[in-house]
Amino acid sequence: QVQLVESGGGLVQAGGSLTLACEFSGATFTRYSMAWIRQAPGKERELVAESIWTNGATYYRASVKGRFTISRNNFNNIAYLRMDSLKPEDTAVYFCAADSKGATDYSTDYHYWGRGTQVTVSS
Numbered sequence: 001q002v003q004l005v006e007s008g009g010g011l012v013q014a015g016g017s018l019t020l021a022c023e024f025s026g027a028t029f030t031r032y033s034m035a036w037i038r039q040a041p042g043k044e045r046e047l048v049a050e051s052i053w054t055n056g057a058t059y060y061r062a063s064v065k066g067r068f069t070i071s072r073n074n075f076n077n078i079a080y081l082r083m084d085s086l087k088p089e090d091t092a093v094y095f096c097a098a099d100s101k102g103a104t105d106y107s108t109d110y111h112y113w114g115r116g117t118q119v120t121v122s123s
Contacts (some may be wrong), residue, residue: 002026002112004096009117012086016121020081022096022114033101034072034079037108038092038119045108048094049081054102064090086121094119 008020021034035050049070050059058070069082079096095115097110 001026002032004098004112005116006087006094006117008094008116009094011120011122013119014086014088014123016086017082017084017085018086018119019083020094020117020119022081024077024079024098029072029077030074031100032098033049033104033110034070035097035099035108036068036070036079036081036108037095037097037110037113038090039095040089040092043092044084045095047106049107050104051079051123052102052104053100057104059104061104086119088121088123090119091121092119093117 003025005023012018033052036048037045039045040094046109067085070080096114098112099110
């Protein structure tokens with residue numbers, strides 16, 4: 001059973017940076033696509049970034065492209081989301097998710113989810 005544990009959230013001023021980490025266990029990390037998905041109060045969950053296990057391709061939603069970077073350490077089974085130039089509209093609970101899908105479908109349809117970590121960006 002895949003288990004995911006996020007860390008690294010917190011409060012930061014606009015323009016600042018945070019790095020989220022997601023510890024993966026219970027399966028072979030290198031055979032899972034990893035994603036970061038966020039949900040702001042009163043809004044739908046949205047795919048922020050994902051890393052596809054079959055070819056290493058990455059995807060970013062337009063509003064974070066150039067500011068956020070998804071990466072993975074296949075030795076330590078950890079996925080990261082580096083967030084730079086943070087904006088108040090980035091405030092949300094950020095979830096780490098994993099799935100065996102081999103290609104992106106640009107959706108939040110991921111099988112395994114962490115419990116989430118709060119990111120708050122003050123103006």
